[in-house]
Amino acid sequence: MSAAAAQKRRRDGLGRLCFGLHLGIMVFIVAGWAIPLSGVLLLYLAFLPAVVVQWQFNKNSCVLNNLESLIRTGRWRDPGNAEEGAWLLGLVRSVLRVEMKPPQMDVFIYAVMALFWGLGLNHLLRG
Numbered sequence: 001m002s003a004a005a006a007q008k009r010r011r012d013g014l015g016r017l018c019f020g021l022h023l024g025i026m027v028f029i030v031a032g033w034a035i036p037l038s039g040v041l042l043l044y045l046a047f048l049p050a051v052v053v054q055w056q057f058n059k060n061s062c063v064l065n066n067l068e069s070l071i072r073t074g075r076w077r078d079p080g081n082a083e084e085g086a087w088l089l090g091l092v093r094s095v096l097r098v099e100m101k102p103p104q105m106d107v108f109i110y111a112v113m114a115l116f117w118g119l120g121l122n123h124l125l126r127g
Contacts, residue, residue, distance in 0.1 A: 025064075048113055049117070088109060
């Protein structure tokens, strides 16, 4: 199945749950730096590097996608899952209408993560 066809298929309950978790995590990454609680900001400052390290160790694939693949297929990786390792790429494509190659996406992701981490640290220090 092509990536375009896979994206157009309807999500089942597990797919919706995983998508919702991804979306919730994305919202926390994008907006967590603005939460005015030092405990949450400390969690945020630890969470962002943990996400980046997880991507690097997991070959640019998210553990959530891998868990979905494991539940569906019994394997950690599923070549038939178009979102595995490309969830953010698909989001950028559909929301920003920008087509990026994986190396460009890596630079974009890590720059954005560094920006948000810096905003979180600044917010924590300025308390």
